[in-house]
Amino acid sequence: MLNKLTSSIDFQGQALTLRAERQRLIASNIANADTPGYVSRDINFSQALRDATGGQKLRIGTVGRLETTQAGHIAGTGASPVAANLLYSNVSQTNLDNNTVDMDRERASFVDNSVKYEATLTFVNSSVRGMLDAIKGGQA
Secondary structure: OHHHHHHHHHHHHHHHHHHHHHHHHHHHHHHOOOOOOOOOEEEOHHHHHHHHHOOOOOOEOHHHOEOOOOOOOOOOOOOOHHHHOEEEOOOOOOOOOOOOOOHHHHHHHHHHHHHHHHHHHHHHHHHHHHHHHHHHOOOO
16 A cells, blocks of 8 residues: 555656756766767666666565565665666767767756756655645645
C-alpha cells in the first residue's frame, strides 16, 4: 500500500535528479565555451529516465528494502543512469580551436531544462499536497 502512494513521488524524484544532472552538464558546457578542444556533452533525458526507473513498478524486497533490479538503483553498484546515457552534442558550427559548444543551443537547453525542473517540482508539490489532504480526510 505504501509503495502505491510513493511510486509517483519516486518517479518524479528520479526525474528531478536527472534534470539536475543535465543542468550541471549544460552549465559545464557554457563554462567551457572558450576552452580549446572542449567537446560539449548532454544526455538523452528520456532514455536516462527509462533506465533510472527500469520501466517497472517499485517493489518491496526483504526487510522493507527496495529491490535493486537495475544497476543504477541506489543500493546497487552505484552506477549512474546519466553516465550510461552521456552523449556528445552534435556539432552545428565549426571552430578553429575545435570547441563544439554552441552557446545559442546551450542557452536554449539551459532555459528549457530549468522550466521542466520547476514543472517537476510543482508536480511533486501537488502530489504531496494531495496525499496530505487524503490523510487528513478533508478536515481543515
